[in-house]
Amino acid sequence: MNVLALDTTLGACSAAVAHGDPGAPTIHGRYELRAREHAEAIIPMIEAALTDASTRYEALNAIAVTTGPGSFTGVRVGIATARALALALDLPVIGATSLEVMARKALDELKAPPDALGIAVDARRAQVYFALFDGRGQVRSAPQALAPAAAAELLPRQGRVVLAGGGAELVRRAAANAGTFEAVLPALQPDARVLVRMAMTRTPQDEPLHPLYLRAPDAKPQSGKAIPRRP
Numbered sequence: 145m146n147v148l149a150l151d152t153t154l155g156a157c158s159a160a161v162a163h164g165d166p167g168a169p170t171i172h173g174r175y176e177l178r179a180r181e182h183a184e185a186i187i188p189m190i191e192a193a194l195t196d197a198s199t200r201y202e203a204l205n206a207i208a209v210t211t212g213p214g215s216f217t218g219v220r221v222g223i224a225t226a227r228a229l230a231l232a233l234d235l236p237v238i239g240a241t242s243l244e245v246m247a248r249k250a251l252d253e254l255k256a257p258p259d260a261l262g263i264a265v266d267a268r269r270a271q272v273y274f275a276l277f278d279g280r281g282q283v284r285s286a287p288q289a290l291a292p293a294a295a296a297e298l299l300p301r302q303g304r305v306v307l308a309g310g311g312a313e314l315v316r317r318a319a320a321n322a323g324t325f326e327a328v329l330p331a332l333q334p335d336a337r338v339l340v341r342m343a344m345t346r347t348p349q350d351e352p353l354h355p356l357y358l359r360a361p362d363a364k365p366q367s368g369k370a371i372p373r374r375p
Contacts, residue, residue, distance in 0.1 A: 153214025212356035236348030259303030264311035
């Protein structure tokens with residue numbers, strides 16, 4: 145089985161190809177910290193990952209992509225690229241949220257699994273993108289755009305609770321019992337190399353793939369600037 149995965153949702157851009165045993169696949173990937181211009185980078189990264197894996201587009205069995213949350217443009221780039229490849233190659237698509245991929249990546253990096261893991265991304269405008277997971281990476285609270293204090297209210301009051309991501313410290317400081325929580329991995333980003341490993345054991349989606357937008361885009365059309373039509 146050959147699976148291609150890509151991510152363009154947040155502050156990195158990545159592509160990866162996995163093949164072999166789904167339980168222990170061989171993975172080839174490219175990863176680059178990048179805050180913008182994901183559209184220009186993702187196709188060359190996909191082709192580089194395919195070359196590293198000695199695999200052609202025609203040999204792929206599925207496409208995996210992060211569906212958000214993230215930057216409005218970044219999410220659109222990833223979804224559009226995955227849809228285009230899936231349509232051109234007649235392949236199924238596997239979607240996962242960016243926060244779920246970050247949770248799996250954090251668990252890989254932590255020395256011991258916590259009882260609960262909160263992934264928090266600074267979404268600006270006094271909000272974080274937040275989701276809560278158990279120590280195996282299973283979702284306990286789906287992604288939401290919340291004020292840090294509201295995210296802190298979702299944290300368990302017992303067991304070892306770890307917060308990870310660029311918004312982790314914001315949530316920890318907002319908690320009434322902040323000293324009981326750990327904030328780690330502030331530079332954490334989604335990674336297609338993690339996503340592709342997840343995708344190897346998942347069933348492709350039957351329904352169409354949709355981006356996960358948790359709020360409206362920051363950029364909006366200017367009002368009152370339209371040029372009047374000629375009679």
